[in-house]
Amino acid sequence: MNTNFKKRTIELQNLSIGYCSKKNRKVIADEMNCAVYSGELTCLLGANGVGKSTLLRTLCAFQPKLGGNIMIQGKDIATYTEKDLAKLISVVLTDKFSIKNMTARELIGLGRSPYTGFWGMLSKEDNRIIDEAISMVKIENLADRLIDTLSDGERQKCLIAKALVQSTPIILLDEPTAFLDFPSKVELMQILHRLSRETNKTIFLSTHDLELALQIADKIWLMDRGDGINIGTPEDLALDGSLKNFFAQKDIIFDPKTGLFRVENDFDKEVKLIGHGAVYAMIRKALLRHKILASRDTESEYCITAQEESFLLMHKEQLLVSVKTIEELIEEVEKL
Numbered sequence: 597m598n599t600n601f602k603k604r605t606i607e608l609q610n611l612s613i614g615y616c617s618k619k620n621r622k623v624i625a626d627e628m629n630c631a632v633y634s635g636e637l638t639c640l641l642g643a644n645g646v647g648k649s650t651l652l653r654t655l656c657a658f659q660p661k662l663g664g665n666i667m668i669q670g671k672d673i674a675t676y677t678e679k680d681l682a683k684l685i686s687v688v689l690t691d692k693f694s695i696k697n698m699t700a701r702e703l704i705g706l707g708r709s710p711y712t713g714f715w716g717m718l719s720k721e722d723n724r725i726i727d728e729a730i731s732m733v734k735i736e737n738l739a740d741r742l743i744d745t746l747s748d749g750e751r752q753k754c755l756i757a758k759a760l761v762q763s764t765p766i767i768l769l770d771e772p773t774a775f776l777d778f779p780s781k782v783e784l785m786q787i788l789h790r791l792s793r794e795t796n797k798t799i800f801l802s803t804h805d806l807e808l809a810l811q812i813a814d815k816i817w818l819m820d821r822g823d824g825i826n827i828g829t830p831e832d833l834a835l836d837g838s839l840k841n842f843f844a845q846k847d848i849i850f851d852p853k854t855g856l857f858r859v860e861n862d863f864d865k866e867v868k869l870i871g872h873g874a875v876y877a878m879i880r881k882a883l884l885r886h887k888i889l890a891s892r893d894t895e896s897e898y899c900i901t902a903q904e905e906s907f908l909l910m911h912k913e914q915l916l917v918s919v920k921t922i923e924e925l926i927e928e929v930e931k932l
């Protein structure tokens with residue numbers, strides 16, 4: 597992809613975000629200087645309460661900034677009218693809402709209102725765009741259902757389709773994968789990634805689905821209360837140690853070799869494991885979960901040999917037992 601094509605569509609200049617009441621000024625994050633680019637899927641990661649939703653709400657002007665500037669396509673956000681902004685930025689937030697007597701298709705159709713006016717009739721072209729979004733998010737079966745009869749995940753998909761029909765160059769989403777089952781999470785992230793590539797849209801979303809974000813996002817924003825915002829490709833952040841430090845927590849290890857997180861178990865038994873491929877990896881994984889370290893490098897009197905159709909448990913040279921499943925193997929090793 598031609599990188600010149602990427603533009604700084606959202607720019608944070610010395611931005612300070614938070615909440616202000618008559619008595620109180622609560623700064624959530626400040627001195628933010630960074631940009632979100634078009635043609636990229638950018639994922640915002642951070643602990644609960646760090647300010648991800650606050651940042652997203654501030655970037656779409658749903659709540660006032662405390663200081664600094666937000667530039668959208670090179671112009672201060674304050675200079676846009678509400679109507680202009682609706683043609684520039686579509687937003688999916690996490691706020692719960694209740695709508696009676698409206699079908700999913702009608703709700704999605706509201707995404708066209710910047711072009712039709714709220715009560716405006718949908719044109720043939722509007723309906724084509726709505727059909728396209730419904731098929732992109734794969735909710736054809738929900739289109740005629742009433743919104744308040746849908747599950748949280750189904751509703752979330754409708755809101756995403758509504759954002760898509762708004763046909764804006766920028767889409768902001770607050771935890772869009774939160775209510776989705778795993779295949780739907782993967783599918784949605786892939787749709788958003790593809791959309792950013794194919795249509796050069798700027799897509800910026802917050803998520804707690806770390807592994808998915810690390811695999812699919814072009815850029816990651818790590819938001820931290822103390823260290824501010826650290827930005828890079830998932831791979832740069834892995835190599836420079838940022839991810840490791842960011843998630844440094846007891847029992848969670850970021851493995852830069854695989855680029856994945858793993859749960860670090862203490863173990864209280866060690867067994868030598870001979871085998872290879874998926875069987876080796878699965879036995880090792882299952883035993884680790886049971887606090888038993890098993891690897892080819894382990895020194896132990898006990899040894900498991902993974903064969904084609906059975907697993908042999910040996911003590912020195914003597915066969916103790918031969919079993920067929922990992923479940924049986926775990927039972928036997930736990931007896932040692």
Ligand SMILES: Nc1ncnc2c1ncn2[C@@H]1O[C@H](COP(=O)(O)OP(=O)(O)OP(=O)(O)O)[C@@H](O)[C@H]1O
Nearest residue numbers: 615622624642643644645646647648649650651802
């Ligand atoms: N209306 C409000 N007034 C004052 N403080 C608020 C308000 N809304 C949120 N906060 C506080 O601002 C901080 C950031 O909240 P925010 O919802 O942005 O975090 P988040 O990173 O999105 O968290 P999560 O991952 O749990 O959704 C939190 O400490 C929260 O309690």
